Amino acid sequence: MYCLAGFTEYKRVNHTQSVFKTAMASNSPWCIHLHGKPPVTAQIIENNTYDIVIDSEETGQCTIKKLFVHFLYPPDMQEKILPLIKKVDKKVKKMNQEPTENLKDRHFVKNKTLYPLMKEREVLFFTLLDGTIIRGLVQGFTMFDITVGMKGGVPLTFLRHSLYDVKNKAGRCFLKSVQETSQDWKKSPLYVDAGQK
Secondary structure, three states: OEEEOOHHHHHHHHOOOOHHHHHHHOOOOEEEEEOOEEEEEEEEEEEOOOEEEEEEOOOEEEEEEHHHEEEEEOHHHHHHHHHHHOOEOHHHHHOOOOOOOOHHHOOOOOHHHHHHHHHOOOOEEEEEOOOEEEEEEEEEEOOOEEEEEOHHHOEEEEEHHHEEEEEEOOOOEOOHHHHHHHOHHHHOOOEEEOOOO
């Protein structure tokens, strides 16, 4: 039986974590980029199943559905991050896609696809539903989000429900819809006989 070396342990430790837990535990404001609205800098004071409660100078306390959060990061990263997310896929942006609660209509990337890409430090281009392009190396992932180290290792975490596409420099697509057939994870050196890992 073959498997990805270290993958099971990685999932055990990280699968149920989330950027919302991290942001809330920091007790500090974070920059939160929302679908169809300006970003807000706010502290997350409640992390519920489907929404977060934030507190900011701009809005006071209010509730935001997690579905409408694209990505977030600590404010001290803002000057480095904003220049790195200026590139937009205009065709995707013109599609005016809305985040959906319907799982079958989302664009998935499988964990077993992400894991070897992360370990082998493959440069990837993640396109979000609003056309934002995030270029970099996968630093980590949970069942809810993916953290990418952009130029200079600057980390940005986006929500998996915001994903539209993911490709490498050669244009190879890593979405589930493609990988169900091509199964690139089986071509990784990490894919080994379970008795030899």
